[in-house]
Amino acid sequence: xxVLFIVxxxxxxVVLAAVVAYIWSARAGQYDDLDTPAxxxxxxxxxxxxxxxxxxxx
Amino acid sequence: MRTESxxxxxxxxxxxxxxxxxxxxxxxxxGPQFCCAGCSAVYDILQSxxxxxxxxxxxxxxxxxxxxxxxxxxFDHPAFAELYVQQAEGGKLRTELYLEGVHCASCVWLVERxxxxxxxxxxxxxxxxxxxxxxxxxxxxxxxxxLARALDQLGYAPHPFRGVARDAMRKREDRAxxxxxxxxxxxxxxxxxxxxxxxxxxxxxxxPRYAALxxxxxxxxxxxxxxxxxxxxxxxxxAALRTRTLHMDLPIAIAIGAGITRGAINTVTxxxxxxxxxxxxxxxxxxxxxxxxxxxxxxxADAAELLYALAPTTARVVGADGTERExxxxxxxxxxxxxxxxxxxxxxxxxxxxxxxxxxxxxLTGESVPTSAGVGSSVFAGTLNVMAPxxxxxxxxxxxxxxxxILRQVEESGQRRAxxxxxxxxxxxxxxxxxxxxxxxxxxxxxxxxxxxxxxHAIALLIVTCPCALALATPLAVTVAVGRxxxxxxxxxxxxxxxxxxxxxxxxxDKTGTLTEGVTSLVMWWGDESVKPxxxxxxxxxxxxxxxxxxxxxxxxxxxxxxxxxxxxGGGISGTVDGRAVVVGSPRFVAARAHGGESLVATLxxxxxxxxxxxxxxxxxAAAAIGDRxxxxxxxxxxxxxxxxxxxxxxxxxxxxxxxxxxxxxxFAAVDAIGSATPEAKLALVQQRRDAMRASGRPVVMVxxxxxxxxxxxxxxxxxxxxxxxxACLATADVYxxxxxxxxxVRLVEGSARTxxxxxxxxxxxxxxxxxxxxxxxxxxxxxxxxxxxxPASSLTVLLASxxxxxxxxxxxxxxxxxxxxxxxAMERAA
Numbered sequence: 001x002x003v004l005f006i007v008x009x010x011x012x013x014v015v016l017a018a019v020v021a022y023i024w025s026a027r028a029g030q031y032d033d034l035d036t037p038a039x040x041x042x043x044x045x046x047x048x049x050x051x052x053x054x055x056x057x058x
Numbered sequence: 059m060r061t062e063s064x065x066x067x068x069x070x071x072x073x074x075x076x077x078x079x080x081x082x083x084x085x086x087x088x089g090p091q092f093c094c095a096g097c098s099a100v101y102d103i104l105q106s107x108x109x110x111x112x113x114x115x116x117x118x119x120x121x122x123x124x125x126x127x128x129x130x131x132x133f134d135h136p137a138f139a140e141l142y143v144q145q146a147e148g149g150k151l152r153t154e155l156y157l158e159g160v161h162c163a164s165c166v167w168l169v170e171r172x173x174x175x176x177x178x179x180x181x182x183x184x185x186x187x188x189x190x191x192x193x194x195x196x197x198x199x200x201x202x203x204x205l206a207r208a209l210d211q212l213g214y215a216p217h218p219f220r221g222v223a224r225d226a227m228r229k230r231e232d233r234a235x236x237x238x239x240x241x242x243x244x245x246x247x248x249x250x251x252x253x254x255x256x257x258x259x260x261x262x263x264x265x266p267r268y269a270a271l272x273x274x275x276x277x278x279x280x281x282x283x284x285x286x287x288x289x290x291x292x293x294x295x296x297a298a299l300r301t302r303t304l305h306m307d308l309p310i311a312i313a314i315g316a317g318i319t320r321g322a323i324n325t326v327t328x329x330x331x332x333x334x335x336x337x338x339x340x341x342x343x344x345x346x347x348x349x350x351x352x353x354x355x356x357x358x359a360d361a362a363e364l365l366y367a368l369a370p371t372t373a374r375v376v377g378a379d380g381t382e383r384e385x386x387x388x389x390x391x392x393x394x395x396x397x398x399x400x401x402x403x404x405x406x407x408x409x410x411x412x413x414x415x416x417x418x419x420x421x422l423t424g425e426s427v428p429t430s431a432g433v434g435s436s437v438f439a440g441t442l443n444v445m446a447p448x449x450x451x452x453x454x455x456x457x458x459x460x461x462x463x464i465l466r467q468v469e470e471s472g473q474r475r476a477x478x479x480x481x482x483x484x485x486x487x488x489x490x491x492x493x494x495x496x497x498x499x500x501x502x503x504x505x506x507x508x509x510x511x512x513x514x515h516a517i518a519l520l521i522v523t524c525p526c527a528l529a530l531a532t533p534l535a536v537t538v539a540v541g542r543x544x545x546x547x548x549x550x551x552x553x554x555x556x557x558x559x560x561x562x563x564x565x566x567x568d569k570t571g572t573l574t575e576g577v578t579s580l581v582m583w584w585g586d587e588s589v590k591p592x593x594x595x596x597x598x599x600x601x602x603x604x605x606x607x608x609x610x611x612x613x614x615x616x617x618x619x620x621x622x623x624x625x626x627x628g629g630g631i632s633g634t635v636d637g638r639a640v641v642v643g644s645p646r647f648v649a650a651r652a653h654g655g656e657s658l659v660a661t662l663x664x665x666x667x668x669x670x671x672x673x674x675x676x677x678x679x680a681a682a683a684i685g686d687r688x689x690x691x692x693x694x695x696x697x698x699x700x701x702x703x704x705x706x707x708x709x710x711x712x713x714x715x716x717x718x719x720x721x722x723x724x725x726f727a728a729v730d731a732i733g734s735a736t737p738e739a740k741l742a743l744v745q746q747r748r749d750a751m752r753a754s755g756r757p758v759v760m761v762x763x764x765x766x767x768x769x770x771x772x773x774x775x776x777x778x779x780x781x782x783x784x785x786a787c788l789a790t791a792d793v794y795x796x797x798x799x800x801x802x803x804v805r806l807v808e809g810s811a812r813t814x815x816x817x818x819x820x821x822x823x824x825x826x827x828x829x830x831x832x833x834x835x836x837x838x839x840x841x842x843x844x845x846x847x848x849x850p851a852s853s854l855t856v857l858l859a860s861x862x863x864x865x866x867x868x869x870x871x872x873x874x875x876x877x878x879x880x881x882x883x884a885m886e887r888a889a
Contacts, residue, residue: 008272012279015244022237022241023240026237027233029229033185035185036183039166040167040170
C-alpha cells in the first residue's frame with residue numbers, strides 16, 4: 001500500500017492541472033454567456049463570399 | 059402555403075417576415091412577395107450579399123423588419139463616444155448596442171454576419187438572452203452610424219447601452235466568483251475523498267502512517283481553500299466588526315478560522331479531529347448560495363438598464379444665433395431650445411415654441427394614435443415626433459423628466475428585495491448572536507473537564523451550525539422555480555415576484571391587447587354560413603378595418619372576383635358576386651337596400667361591437683359583429699384566478715360602454731369594469747389599491763400589454779407584461795409571458811404559491827438540522843464524523859427539496875384549463 005505515497009501526490013497534481021484549466025476558462029470569459037454559443041454552433045459556417053460588391057447598404 | 063385561385067390571394071405570406079401580404083401589394087407569378095417596403099429591402103440586402111441562407115432557419119418566425127430609417131448621426135458625436143465607446147486593440151473601437159427585435163437563432167446568425175456586409179467591422183457578437191450586440195470596428199474605415207444603419211436596415215433598431223462600464227465590472231465580478239466557486243468545489247471534493255478514507259480507517263483500522271498521509275493531504279488542500287475562496291468571508295467579517303454590526307459572515311469566519319487552526323494543530327501534533335472536510339464544504343456551499351442570490355437580484359437591475367437604452371440620447375440645441383449643435387440629452391438645461399426632426403423622439407420635457415406636428419406618446423400614455431400638437435403644447439421626453447420638425451423649449455430634462463421619473467420607479471422596483479430575503483437578513487443578527495453564545499457556553503461547560511474537549515466541542519458546534527443550508531434555502535428554490543417557469547413560457551425577473559404572487563390579492567387587468575387580442579377581427583357571426591365567401595370577395599379589395607377583420611377571420615377561404623363593386627363611404631360596400639347582388643355594411647345602410655332579418659337586427663342592437671349586416675339579393679341573411687376579440691382563454695383563466703381568491707379589476711382606456719360589455723362577458727362585477735382610464739388614472743388606481751392593501755400585505759398586480767400600462771406596471775407590487783407587449787412594457791414588468799394568452803397567469807400564481815411552500819420547507823429543514831447539531835455538540839455526543847455527515851446532508855436535503863418540489867409545470871400538463879377555455883370559446887361561437 002505504500003504506493004499511496006506516490007499516487008496521492010500524483011492525484012493532487014492532476015487536480016491542480018484541472019483547477020488551473022478551469023481558472024483559465026473562467027477568466028477567459030467562457031462562462032459569460034451560456035445561451036448564445038449553443039445557438040451559434042448550429043450555424044453551418046460556409047461563409048460564402050459576398051456575390052455583390054460589398055459596400056454601403058443603400 | 060400560397061393559395062392561388064382566381065382572386066383568392068388571401069393568405070399569401072410575406073417571403074421575409076411571413077405576415078400576410080395586403081392584396082394590393084401581391085405581385086403576379088411565383089416570385090417573392092412582400093408585405094412592406096422594409097421586408098423587400100431586407101430581402102434584397104440578404105440576397106445581394108449571399109446571405110439567403112437566413113431563410114433556411116426553421117426557427118425564423120416573427121422576423122424583425124421594422125426598420126426605422128433613422129440616420130443615427132448622433133452615434134458619431136464625440137460626446138456619444140465618450141459615454142458609450144471604448145478603445146479596443148489595434149486602434150479599433152468597441153461598444154455594446156441594445157437591439158430591438160432579437161429573438162431567435164437566425165437573429166444571432168444575421169447580426170454576426172454584419173462584418174461580411176460592412177467592411178471595417180471586425181466583429182459583431184450577439185448575446186441573445188439580453189439582446190446585446192458587442193461590436194468592434196475600425197474607425198478609419200467605417201463609422202458607428204454606418205454600423206447602426208446596417209443593423210437598423212436588417213430590422214434590429216440599435217440603442218446605445220449605458221451599462222457598458224458596469225457590465226465590464228460585473229463580468230469581472232462574475233468571473234472572479236465563478237473562479238472561487240470552482241476552486242472551492244474542487245478542493246472540497248478532494249478533501250471529502252481523503253475524509254472518506256480517514257473515516258473508514260477509523261472503523262476498520264488503518265496504519266498510522268497512512269492516516270497521517272491523508273491528514274497532511276487534507277491540510278495541504280484546505281489551506282488554499284481558506285486563503286483564496288474563503289477570503290471573502292474574512293473580509294466580510296472584518297467589515298462587520300468595523301461597523302459594529304452582527305453579520306452572517308462573522309460566525310462563518312470564526313468557524314472557518316477556528317476549524318482550520320485547530321485542525322492544523324491537531325495534524326501537526328497527530329491527535330484529535332481535523333475539521334478540514336467540514337470547513338471546505340462550508341466554503342463551497344456558502345459561495346454557491348451567494349452566487350445564486352446575486353444572479354437573481356441582477357436580472358431586475360438589467361431590465362432597468364435596457365429600459366434606459368430606449369430613451370433618446372442626444373439633442374440638437376439651437377443657439378441664440380440660430381445655429382444647431384448636438385449635445386447629450388443629459389446635458390440639456392431648462393430654457394434651452396431644441397430642434398426635433400420628424401421621426402425622432404423628444405429628448406426632454408418641454409413646450410413647443412415653433413411648428414405644428416403630431417406626437418405619438420405611446421411610450422408614456424399608451425395611446426398609439428398620434429395626437430396633434432402645436433405651439434404651446436407640452437411634449438414629453440421619449441415620445442415620438444411623428445409629422446413635422448418642431449422647436450421645443452426645454453422645461454425638465456435628464457433626471458427630472460417624466461420619463462426619467464418612470465424609469466427611476468422601475469429601477470427602484472427592481473431593487474426591492476424579496477421580503478423573505480430581508481427577513482433572513484434581519485434574522486441573521488440574532489442567529490449570529492445565538493450561535494456565538496452557544497459556542498461560548500459549550501466551551502465553558504466542557505472547560506472544567508478537559509480543555510482539548512472544550513475546544514473540540516465548541517468548534518464542532520460552530521461548524522455544524524454554519525448556515526449553509528439556510529443560505530441555500532431561498533436562492534436555490536427561487537432559481538429552480540424561475541428556470542422552470544421560463545421553460546413553461548413565463549419569464550420572471552425577480553424572486554420577490556414569486557413571494558408576492560403566492561398570496562391572492564388584487565389583480566388589475568388591461569383590456570385592449572391583454573384580455574382581448576388587440577386587433578380588429580370578426581367576433582360573432584349569426585345566420586347563413588354559405589354567404590361568407592361572398593362577403594370575403596367584396597371585402598378583399600377594401601382597406602377598411604372591418605375588411606381587415608373579415609380577412610383575418612377567414613384566412614385561405616377561396617373567393618370569386620366580384621364585379622360592380624361600389625364603396626359607400628360611412629355605409630358599406632355593394633357588388634355582384636357569382637351573379638348575386640351582395641350588400642355588406644352598417645345596419646342602416648343595409649336596411650335601406652334590403653328587407654327581412656328582423657331577429658338579426660335585434661340581436662345586433664344589443665351588442666356593443668361594431669355591427670355589420672349582410673344582404674344577398676335584397677334579403678338580409680346574416681349579421682356579424684366586428685371588434686376586438688376577447689382571448690379564448692380569458693374567461694377560464696379569470697375564473698381560475700377568482701377561484702383562488704384573487705379580486706379582479708378590468709381597466710381600459712376604451713369607452714366605458716365597451717369596457718363594461720367586455721367586463722360583463724368575462725364575469726367582472728359592474729364596479730370592477732372601469733373604462734376611459736388614462737394612463738395617469740391607471741397609475742392612480744394602482745397606487746390607491748396598493749395603499750389600501752398595504753395593511754394586509756396582499757399584492758396589487760397589474761397585467762398589461764404595453765407602454766400605456768408601463769407606469770401602472772411599475773407602480774404595482776408585481777407588474778406582468780403579456781405576450782406581444784411593447785419593448786418598454788417588457789422591460790418594466792417583473793414578469794412577462796412569452797406565450798400568447800393569459801392562461802399562464804394561472805400557472806404563475808399557482809407556481810408562486812408552490813415555490814413559497816418549497817422555500818418554507820427548506821428553511822424548516824435547515825433549522826431542524828441546525829438545532830439537532832447544536833444539541834449534539836453541546837452534549838458532547840457529536841463526533842467529527844457525524845458533523846461531517848450532518849452538514850452536507852442538510853444542504854443536500856434542501857437541494858433535493860428544491861429540485862423535486864413541483865413549482866411550475868409546462869403548458870401541456872395544465873390541459874384542464876386549456877380544455878375549459880376551448881369549451882368556453884366553442885360556446886361563444888355557438889351563441
